[in-house]
Amino acid sequence: MGIVVTLLCLSPLALLGYDVALEVMAPGSRLGADPGEAVVHFLGEWTIRFLLAALSISSLARVLRRPRLIRHRRTIGLAAFGYGVLHLCAYFAYLSGGTLGSLVGDLSERPYIFVGASALLILTPLAITSTRRWQQRLGPRWKRLHRLVYVAGALAIVHIAWLAKASYLDAMLYGAWYAGLMAERAWASGRSRRV
Amino acid sequence: MASAATVAAGALLPAIGHANPLAQLNFRPDSNPPADAVTPQAIAMAYNNFYEFGTAKDDPAANAQRLTIDPWSVEVAGEVAKPGLYALEDILKPHALEERIYRLRCVEAWSMVVPWIGFPLGDLIKRFEPTGDAKYVEFTTLYRPEEMPGARSIFSGIRFPYVEGLRLDEAYHPLAILAVGMYGDRLPKQNGAPLRLVVPWKYGFKSIKSIVKIRLTARQPRTTWNLSAPQEYGFYANVNPAVDHPRWSQKTERRLPSSLLRPNRMDTLPFNGYGEEVASLYADMNLRKNY
Numbered sequence: 001m002g003i004v005v006t007l008l009c010l011s012p013l014a015l016l017g018y019d020v021a022l023e024v025m026a027p028g029s030r031l032g033a034d035p036g037e038a039v040v041h042f043l044g045e046w047t048i049r050f051l052l053a054a055l056s057i058s059s060l061a062r063v064l065r066r067p068r069l070i071r072h073r074r075t076i077g078l079a080a081f082g083y084g085v086l087h088l089c090a091y092f093a094y095l096s097g098g099t100l101g102s103l104v105g106d107l108s109e110r111p112y113i114f115v116g117a118s119a120l121l122i123l124t125p126l127a128i129t130s131t132r133r134w135q136q137r138l139g140p141r142w143k144r145l146h147r148l149v150y151v152a153g154a155l156a157i158v159h160i161a162w163l164a165k166a167s168y169l170d171a172m173l174y175g176a177w178y179a180g181l182m183a184e185r186a187w188a189s190g191r192s193r194r195v
Numbered sequence: 196m197a198s199a200a201t202v203a204a205g206a207l208l209p210a211i212g213h214a215n216p217l218a219q220l221n222f223r224p225d226s227n228p229p230a231d232a233v234t235p236q237a238i239a240m241a242y243n244n245f246y247e248f249g250t251a252k253d254d255p256a257a258n259a260q261r262l263t264i265d266p267w268s269v270e271v272a273g274e275v276a277k278p279g280l281y282a283l284e285d286i287l288k289p290h291a292l293e294e295r296i297y298r299l300r301c302v303e304a305w306s307m308v309v310p311w312i313g314f315p316l317g318d319l320i321k322r323f324e325p326t327g328d329a330k331y332v333e334f335t336t337l338y339r340p341e342e343m344p345g346a347r348s349i350f351s352g353i354r355f356p357y358v359e360g361l362r363l364d365e366a367y368h369p370l371a372i373l374a375v376g377m378y379g380d381r382l383p384k385q386n387g388a389p390l391r392l393v394v395p396w397k398y399g400f401k402s403i404k405s406i407v408k409i410r411l412t413a414r415q416p417r418t419t420w421n422l423s424a425p426q427e428y429g430f431y432a433n434v435n436p437a438v439d440h441p442r443w444s445q446k447t448e449r450r451l452p453s454s455l456l457r458p459n460r461m462d463t464l465p466f467n468g469y470g471e472e473v474a475s476l477y478a479d480m481n482l483r484k485n486y
Contacts, residue, residue, distance in 0.1 A: 020455060023455055028237075028238070028452050032241070033241065033242040034453050039455070094449075094453075094458055097444070097447060105444065106443075112442060165352060166246060166352050166353075167348065168350050
């Protein structure tokens, strides 16, 4: 099962790699007139999807009464971080000017870039401490630290809503997904307190 | 060169064999083409912003083909001596068509170079005899939800019908044209058939597509993107690398087609490189304020 989850997490990257390979061999063939922009958005979309998927695992485990699902959370969370890093790299290469100055300018002048970068920055220590060894070393503090993922998720949704120009549909769908997860958690914690 | 060949072919070959004899346009080739390489036609036809047909760049090419563009008429209204509903044929009849190869700079920081076919906008406006009160021109795009899936979306960031406008002296500038074709052919539907505006020194959203109404007004028209996000999209919207869009830089642009290995990035020029011709229109204006 673990290998299936890993392969699922890697499959968008494999699809992108396939498109990129064909695009490089025959420019314009797979990713349209502005392939850099297409790559940036593809990676960004999958970052937020994996982030919300990782957040969904504990809800699913409760709702389906399958606590063993929790062990897949790390893989999915790391996938979110990985896609996020690639998203930032592609943004740097294709949409920001490709120089350090242009990136600093974007971070200081464009709040939605700052918000997205903050989300990724928050995910970084979570990715580093995702190993079992760090989990044991940090003990109860590990759980508190990893609650930061809720902040990262909220920032990621603000990022996507803020950059929307044409349609708010995506931002609303991801926002609804996030709100649903929060509602389930509130409900679950209320119930466990009563019991 | 290619356009000269098209003219020759159009002049020599009889229209027999064409389903639509109007499909072949006769036009004078651009006598002063820019040094920029023309964007491949396939890209100009596949990468479009036309939100009435959807917000993705490939939506218009996919969804616009069901649009009915024949018959087509244009309502002329407002501060003119000759208002009325004009058939497209009557709008076009007196105007000799010419090719204009223009840079097109989108506010989203990508650009193309497109060989349009059209005629000066000012020549048309003068035919309707604007009154002394006419200071602006307002254009409206067709709004026909049953043929426009994007216009039915409840998540749209803009309201329809799409409205754009120019100051009258901008509209009279010889670089401002109404286009009926591109790349030697009639306009594809996704590019704004059958009649669109092209104002090369302004961001692309000013160059309104599929026009059904032209209204001369005394007051500045309330234009679609300006109403949607006034701090991001000004009424003037002249291409200006010195004034960034609040969410992205306007200093450079991606000339399409771009590629993954060598992103085709170049500096954006004031007035999209047409400053010599048009800067005088804005001589006493603060272009940071009037972005």
